[in-house]
Every structure is written in structure tokens, then in C-alpha cells.
Amino acid sequence: MADWYEERQYDVVIVGAGGAGLRAAIAAAEGGVSVGLVSKCLLGKAHTVMAEGGIAAALGNVDPQDNWEVHFADTMRGGQMINDYRMVEIFAREAPARVYELEGWGGLFDRTPDGRILQRPFGAHTYRRLCHVGDRTGLELIRTLQEKAIHCGIDVHMEVTLTRLLKDGDRIAGAFGYRKETGRFVVFRAKAIVLATGGWGKLYKVTSNSWDCTGDGCAMAYEAGAELMDMEMVQFHPTGMVWPPGVRGILVTEAVRGEGGILRNAEGERFMQRYDPKKMDLSSRDVVARSIYKEVQAGRGTPHGGAWLDITHLGAENIKKKLPSMYDQFLKLADIDITKSPMEVAPTIHYVMGGVRVEPGTGVTTVPGLFAAGEVEAGLHGANRLGGNSLSDLIVFGKRAGEHAAQYAKGVAETPRVDDSQAEEERRLLRRPFESDGTENPYGIHEDLQAIMAEHAGIARTGDGLRQGLEKVLTLRERAKGMHATGSMLFNPGWHECRDVLFMLTLAEAIFRAAIEREESRGSHWRLDFPDQNPEWGRKNVVVARENGGMAVRTRPVPQMPPELARLVQGETVVKSVR
């Protein structure tokens, strides 16, 4: 051990303290191993806190016909059939138990008249399925898990940013990073690491994501040799705030439509009639987002380029009860009283379906000792995630990844050796912005990246546009080598941004390469030059991995369902064309 870093050692290190990380930490601790939970922000502030609408689980409390099979079929259809059905099955079967577990840990949800957990309708869920508490379900989930986790005998390291996975040969040996408060470097030695680092919405300017959604975990996994999958699948949530400019992108929960909110264009027409007459406003997110986009393109957009979302008919009292934070958010930030006037909304980047490829049910990645759970993992949501499925994803697969990481760690006799040269190499990379003579402002590079993503990897894509975007990203990466930081290493956000930007550039490249590869339209991936679904592509996932220092793109066959599961999904037309 060198003297220039602090060293910690655990059997299992969990990276990220959102829903998946907390749930994994609880499971790993219950598995009887030592657990370190590392978060780059304060506990309870992770992006999970922003989830609003609810947790999808087929409890059948409101619609008794609901069961895991229907949830399975809805999720497969929502994902346009490129999901890993094995993950979807586990997910749909186990979500109810995980929700009740939260209740047993003190979590509180809205109630039915007979005293059970209330469930609300949501886009493309056949039945009323979302367990919720008003429009702050994510806060309830994270607080419940947080209170449980801190009493499980784990160590929590807050405001520590990890920037590199350390390996001993092929397998994981730990992770390296820095404490934000002091700037001191730290090595976590571990037998197993669970990545629960969430998504990378911050590649885009108009996003509902927190600042911390910079994709560190996914990029670190890629750099450590893990395969990434479905990177082209980036979800636009149909309803983000549009005006004023400062709030552009902030989420307007789907629960507004779940509670009866109606979308209209500038002419007052319920335009969803044209795009999905059956599900209307509660169609899947990819369809609704595209519909709003098309209305704006056709000149029927609202003054700031969106659609109207009207909930006034619910009545002031009900709105304040069911959607209190929406009411407050619009009143405070946009001077709009949503009990009296409609909201102006437009699509906003919300979620990434792609991420680290994992073995279904265990969270095992292609790197031994490395596990992944939650938004950073790929496979559950396919080409489009249904609302409410992310929170249940966190608790179902967080638990499983934690359990399997603990089990794996128990099978490893000695904590793998940490090679100081890897830590040294990462230190040099982190210190570069102070020591180089570059003049690039990291915030400027980030803004330029966001502009590239908006122009070339937005809601409507073309092969040419994607290729141009890729070129620009590669050029920007060269410029990024000249990023400069001033001041000290003590809580220095400009310096932090330098490494975050490198992670985001890696993921941007992956998005472009995967999106160029998939020559069809499916779910959130809409190619104007290939506007139809292609059954051939319906049998393939796009995978990227590091090879010989470059990014290699391949496809993998989508696992095929056995007949008894395939039967569940039949009998429903999948949206064939998105023209």
C-alpha cells in the first residue's frame, strides 16, 4: 500500500446509494459479509429521490385480475420484445414481495378504502398497478431503504467519487477514487463490487436527471472490459417542463396522465387519438413522446414547442392531494396554477434502457467479481421502459445483485491484490487538469457534448446524422484532453467535472455506435431513414465492448421465450410502424 491514498477493505463494495445500491447493501449485509456503500453525494439524495409516479408491481389490490403474467407481457411489449425475458419474468414475479417488504420496513403508501396499498394506472400497464404515495414515491422508497440500511451494520462513505475499477488479472480487486471534501485519494479493496450508479441523462441538456447522472459506473465498467448492451435505447419522457428556460426538462410525472390528465395540441385537439386511439394519453412513453414531437413538427405545437397537459377537471382539492409536488413545482417555478390552467410540456431525456450486460437474476457482468443492478444494468426494459418499472427494477435486482455478490465474495478466499500502478495511472489522469497547460473549460466541453447529443442523437435520428455526431464526439474527446482545472482539490466542482466529462464522452460514443448499427425503428430508437420495425433486428441486441483500445460493436441474439411465456405476449399488436 502506498502512502498517497487512504485504503479501505470490504468483502463487497456497493457503488451508488440510490434504490438499487441501498437494496443491494441490505442484501449483501444480510448475506453475512462486510459491506462498504460508496456514494458520490449525501445519503438519500440520489436520483431515485426524484421518481414520482410509483412502483409497478402486480399486487392486484385495485384490479384483482392483475398478476405477474400480465405484468410480464406488458413489460415485454413495452420493450418491443428485445428485453431479456428471463429478467422480465423474475422481475414481474418478485416485484410484489419487494414492495410488501418496503411496507414491513416502514414505507407508507396511499391506501385503498379497505386499507391495502393503492395502485394507479400508468402508461401501457394493462391494469392499475403503480403503488404510490402522492407524487413522491421515489422519496418514500429511498428513505425507507436508507433507514433500513444504516442499521444493517454497513459502512457508508458519502461524497466519495469512484473513477476506476481496479483489477487483479481478469477479476475485480477494488475501486479507486477521491473524497470530495478533502480531495484525498482512496482505494477500496474488495472481493466483489456492485455497480448501482444509475443512468447518464446528463449527456443531454434537456433532461429530468440529477447532476449525478453522468454514467460513471457504466463507463468504468466499459473501461474495465465489461460488455455494454442496448446503448442506443435512450428514453424520452413525453412530459417535461418547457418554460421558463431554467426549468426546461424537469419532470412532469406520468401520474398526471395516470390521474386523468389530457394532452392537447395548440389547436385544442386530443392528438393522441391519431397515434394510439386505444391507450390514448396512457400509451407507452416512446409513442407519446414521438407524437408530441410530430405535432410540434407539423406546426401544432404550443408557444414554446410542446403540448398542453390539462388536469384542471380533477378539481383543485384532488390535484393538491394526488399531485402535490407538481402543483408546487409549477406554481413556484413557472407561475402556473395547474388547478386552473394547463401545463406546457415537451419530451425530456429521462432514462437509459441500455447499460452493462448482466446475467439474468444475478447481476453478474462479463467481468468476474463485478455486478450491476438498477438503471446501469441492461436487459430488463428492452427498447422502452414502462413507467413505474424502474423502481421495482431497483428493489428486485438490487436485492439479487447484493445477494449474489455476497455469495461470490464468500467463495473468494483472499481479497485480490491491488496493483498500485493502476491507481497511479488513474491519479495521473485525475491530476492532469491541474498539471496540463490546456485551456479548455470542462463546463464548456460538457455543453458542447450536450449540443451534439441534442442535434444528432435526439428523438428522431438518421444514419448520416448519427455518423456526424460520432465524428464530433471523437473530435470533442481530443479537445477534452486540454481540460483545465484551477484551485485546490478540496471540494472543487470544476475539477470533478473534468473526469465526469470523460465518462460521458465514452458513453456518447457508445450511444452513437450502437444507434448507427441498429438500422430500424424500435421503441425509443426512431430512425427516419429506417422508419419501420425489422423482425431481423427484433432478434438482436447491440453490444459494445472495448477491444484493442477501441470500441467494438457486435450483436447478440435476443434470448427466445419458451412457448408458455411466448403465449402470454401474443394476441396484442405491437406498434409496427412509427412513420
Add this chain to the structure above:
Amino acid sequence: MADQIFHVFRGDAQGGALKEYAVPPVEGMVVLDAIHYIQAHHDTTLACRWNCKAAKCGSCSAEINGKPRLMCKTRVDDFHGAPITVRPIKVFPLVRDLVTDVSWNYRVNKEIPPFTPRSGEPAPYRMTSEDVERLFEFRKCIECFLCQDVCHVLREHKGTDRYYGPRFMVRIAAMEMHPKDTLSRTDLLKGKGGIGYCNITKCCEEVCPEHIHITDNAIIPLKERVADDHFDPWRALLRRFGGRKEPRGT
């Protein structure tokens, strides 16, 4: 439109001063937008915490023109062009610029016994809306710690060694009043929790961005429980034989 002037505290535990920055105003801008503008265009080292920029995470607490507020929820146009001063919250030790060391709160939270249901009664529970509705208010807390910042016991009297502060009165109330919780925390409240130090000035309620009625709905009912348990001889006797929490109306 003329630039908006900000005076932002820069410095660390050794000392510091307000520094002036000019920020071009944008319609609907909040103070956090201005801080981001300063970071990107004037000084990348300006330290502040933030996560969601939507008043859901409670990270960006600061004292804006002397008043504890969330920067993401404070509109710049509320100040009508007058200079805006932004300082870190005062009650906790300063780390740098707008960032303070709030770790004390997390240590306190760990001292509070967690939700403890009856062992023979696993979830799912049957609880009606009437049973749990009043708890929703407490569960809304986003842990911005603004209430801790204005609490006289913590701020003026530096009482972190004797009072947990309003945030944790809310936290304890949420469990004490949970219909399925069996543990009594009134000993803790009376002892280390220091509820007796609160003299109900309600300053905490005024700054709560979630509009939680901290004093009326959490602290006062908890004070009543403490009084019942410790100063009512009949109940004190009962407690010797029981130890469990008694059902009550408050």
C-alpha cells in the same frame, strides 16, 4: 436587461468573504441557475451541493439574503433586481464556499431506533388512509436541514450536543405515530434527543420547503407523549410492567 448582481460567500473554515459576480438574467431563473452560471463562466472552483434542481433532494440549502432557503426553489425575480447575497447555512461547520459539513445529522439519525413492527405480524398490513394520512406530512421531509439551521437551540446555543433538532423530531414522530410501530422512543426524546430544549418558536416551520408543520404536528405531540410517560404517575407505573408503546389519540 441589466446583469443581476450576486454576492457569494467564498472561503473555508479559516475565513472568507463575499465576492461579487454579475450574471445575465434569464426568465424564470432560480438562484441555483446563477450559481451554475458563475461556476461555468466566472470560477469553476465555486463549491456548492446540488442534485435534482427540482426541490426534491434537499441538497442546495443556503442562506439567501439572510434567509435559509433552497437555491433551486428561489426565484431571482423575487428580488426585483436588488443584489442577492448567498451564504452557506450557518449552523454546521463550513467545508468550502457554500458547502457545510452536515455529517452530524447522519450520526444522529443512526442513534434513533428504527421502525419496529410486531414480530408476528409481517407485511402486507391493513391500514386505512385515516391511520396513515397524518404521517405522510412527516415522510415528505427532503432532509435539506434548513429547519436545523434556524433552530435556536442548535444555532444560537450551539446545542448539537443536547438536542437532535426539528428534523429528527419529525423523523421520530413518523415512527412513534406509525400504527404498526411498537417501540417507545420517549426516553430517548427526554434524554439524548433533548426535546425539552425546544421552546416552540416555530422558526423551523417557517423555513420548511415542504411546509411540514414541524412544531404543531410533530414536536408538540411528542412533548405530550414525553409528559404522559414521565410525569403521569399512573402511566409511569404501567410502563414499568409494559414497556410497549400505548395506543394514543395524538
